[in-house]
Amino acid sequence: MGKRTVIPFGPQHPVLPEPIHLDLAIEDERVVEAIPSLGFVHRGLELLVEKMDFQEMVFVAERICGICSFMHGLGCSLGIEEIMGIEVPERARYLRTIWSELSRIHSHLLWLGLAADAAGFESLFTHSWRVREKILDIAEETTGGRVIFGACKVGGTRRDIDGETLVRVLGRMKDIEADYRSIAAVFRDDYSMRHRFSGVGVMSREEARELGAVGPTARGSGIARDTRELGYAAYGGLDFEPVIEDAGDCYARCMVRVREVHQSFDLIRQAAAKIPGGPVEVKVKGFPEGEYFSRLEQPRGEVIYYIRGNGTKFLDRFRVRTPTFANIGPMVKMLAGCELADVPVIVLSIDPCISCAER
């Protein structure tokens, strides 16, 4: 039994560009306890409802996080549309699905790159990001933005993808997927990646359920929960099944994301095949009155919006429960008992998005 020492980890640290602070209580080389402290990127943007009207709040929501920004905008719009009883045109729902899946692919590729980097596999990092750039090119071509799309609004979407562009993009996506397949094989089969991730940060199915893990963190522990099954946007008309792995370690969580990228490519193809014609937006009249919880699946897991309107142009309350916030509990659990050298990999394995968690 060694003497207990406390090592501060962060806020500025080598794993992520984002600040998170952990106090790691160490005995010898083993972490006994991890105490997170947050608040370095807290902006308090939920209180901005007092200053921005409900349509502007979609902009604000998009800037909760720059990675899943489209889905934040979507969650906010979905909630407000539900309160106001707005029927969104079918085409807009399919467009939203396509852009959501594009965000998921770019977010997962980003994570895979960072994971490779945390494992010390620098060239795999650059390869993942090389493929990701091609996805961003598609995003830019269809929405005008690389990371923050600004394409979603209350009542539909701000832009449309014309048929010609859609065909061109789908053609390019075939090459991108082939390119991605070669990277995925490295994550799946490479000895050093397996060695680094297997058996690290194990969380059982029961623990994941008790601690309320969401997204790939839960699915990596064998819980088949995917909020997309609720059928928001156009997911109700598409065919897919949640990707699950049973091992519950970092490798399983990595594999869930690797496979979900393939799933997203497939969903985009399905959506593009089924997309109907017609308008992409409806006029919004009146102000929201009432309350609603909207839930959707982000790359990191389930996000929940609570929105309450009071019949004026300002909302009464806007509350976001982001997936990273739900996954911090499980992360602390995984860290207890691990080796100090594994801390970066475990912290990364929940795909933390601190600016989401702190808003």
Place this chain on the structure above:
Amino acid sequence: MFHYDGSSCNGCDIEVLACLTPMYDIERFGVINTGNPKHSDILLITGFVNTQNAEVVKSLYRQMPDPKVVIAVGICAATGNFFRECYNALGGVNTVIPVDVYVPGCAARPEAIIDGVIRAAGMLEEKRNMLKDRK
């Protein structure tokens, strides 16, 4: 060069990271991203400053050796964007440390960030010469 995320939404951060990847590859200009303020001449900050991280930003700035240049990337780092209305926002990075280069955009594009870094490298040279003259 050294990167710190103030209170940004990640948008600019991932674009800064994208600058390191083969598509943009900022290292071809001789710029390396380090994780250590004592090894760097350029401080690149994304996001605005809030009450919690103001001290962190100041401390990082103090730790860097002279001469040093600060780049504020994105609209939040420049002025605070609409977040300046938030209760715990102090404003742009220039409210706590002097900023030399502002890179506009929300999120700032990698091309713009590279341009900012190259300008900062030029200013670094100027500052170095000024220090020499003073001696």
